[in-house]
Amino acid sequence: MSQFHQKKVAMINDLSGYGRCSLTVAVPILSAMKVQCCPVPTSILSNHTGFPVYFFDDYTAKLPAYLEKWGELGLEFDGIVSGFLGSVEQIRIVEDMIGRFKGPETKVVVDPIMGDNGKKYxxxxxxxxxxxxxxxxxxxxxxxxxxEACILTDRPYRREGWTIRELDALAEDIRSLGARSVVITGISQGVYLANYVAEQGREPVICRTKRVGRERPGTGDVFASVVSAAFVRGFPLERAVRLASSFVRDCIRKSEELEIPVENGVCFEELMDRLTRIR
Ligand SMILES: Nc1ncnc2c1ncn2[C@@H]1O[C@H](COP(=O)(O)OP(=O)(O)O)[C@@H](O)[C@H]1O
Ligand SMILES: Cc1ncc(COP(=O)(O)O)c(C=O)c1O
Structure with missing residues (x-):
């Protein structure tokens, strides 16, 4: 696909100026992992919505013209990654964009940001x-x-006690929507957090990590960014998930150690050199 060995990703997400999430996480993380990150901003916020006040500017109306120019330039991407989407129209625009820019080798990663802790946003x-x-x-x-896995498949949510058989069925239902490989994140197992990885053509695996610190905004974005960069570089999905989950865990640990306020997300900058060394 691309002329050079280096990979290039179109990253559809919002730009929140303060608080470490979405594009302000994705751009540096993909760059550190030696992947060129080309933003498609869906909205611009002064700071993320976990703060008491924020400025929000919806960018939906501008996206068709923005992407039209990419089309005119004949741009091609090794990956297309989508994050937070705020309306049916934005979802449509991303579907159209995939139809237009996905080549035979382009990998599409969808982070279906729809809810948390059993509830839809x-x-x-x-x-x-x-x-x-x-x-x-x-x-x-x-x-x-x-x-999100439960919302997508119309199944009841419960926080703990998911058996492998149930997770298999959940992932299979998501697969039946058309997705090739599925990573279900944030599965609580006592003192552990697990990621269930069902990669096309392989036996499903569970990647567990010790749960550390407090819940912080942006951890899902850090996780999806590391997974996307590694996957687009051609790493097996299980390895991509192991890299991402240990990176998120260590970023949370560091943030607690440096007493970073929770709403400021995770101080991934402190651990960035680790990402640059991944081969
Ligand atoms: N407190 C934590 N301790 C250790 N790992 C964590 C923690 N929070 C998140 N992670 C890791 O990051 C992954 C994604 O985080 P999660 O909070 O599930 O994302 P989302 O924001 O999409 O809900 C988890 O599956 C886990 O691997
Ligand atoms: C606009 C926006 N984008 C992204 C995020 C981060 O989401 P997550 O914690 O699921 O990674 C937030 C969190 O508040 C947000 O307000």
């Missing part, structure tokens, strides 16, 4: 859920957390 309407089910069907890799 307040802004997530049923038509958006339907749209996300279609978009997930275009993914080579999709990375729902357990809540």
């Amino acid at each position: 307040a802004t997530y309407t049923e038509p958006m859920c339907e749209g996300m089910r279609r978009l997930v069907g275009l993914g080579d890799v999709v990375t729902p957390n357990l809540t």
Whole structure:
């Protein structure tokens, strides 16, 4: 696909100026992992929505013209990655974009950001859920957390006690939407957090890590960014997930050690040299 060995990804996500999430996480992490990251900003916020106040500017109306120029320039990508999407229209635009820019070798990663802790985000309407089910069907890799996996498959959520057999069925249902490989994140198993990895053509595996620190915004974005960069570089998905989960865990540990306020996310910058050394 590309002229050079280096990989290039189109990254669809919001730009939150303060608080370490979405594009302000994805751009540096992909860069550190030697992947060129080309943003498609879906909205611009002064800071993420976990703060008491924020400025929000929806970029939906501008996206078709933005992407039109990429089309005119004949740009091609090794990966297309989508993160937070705020409306049915944005989901449609991403579907169209994949149709237009996905070449035979392009890998599509969809992080279906729809909810957490058993609940859909307040802004997530049923038509958006339907749209996300279609978009997930275009993914080579999709990375729902357990809540999102339940929403996508219309299954009841529970926090603990998922058996392997149940996770197999959950992943299979997501696969039946069209997704090739599925990573279900944030599965609580006592003192552990697990990621269930069902890669096309391989036996499913569970990657567990010790749960550390407090819940912080942006950890899902850090996780999806590391997985996307590694996967686009051609690493097996299980290895990509192991790299991402240990990186997130250590970023949380460091953030606790440096007493970073929770709403400021994780101080991944402190551990960035580790990402640059991955071969
Ligand atoms: N407190 C934590 N301790 C250790 N690892 C964590 C912690 N929080 C997140 N992770 C890792 O990051 C992954 C993604 O985080 P998660 O919070 O599930 O994402 P999302 O924001 O999409 O819900 C988890 O599956 C786990 O591997
Ligand atoms: C606009 C925006 N994008 C991204 C995030 C980060 O989401 P996550 O914690 O699921 O990675 C937040 C969190 O508040 C947000 O407000």
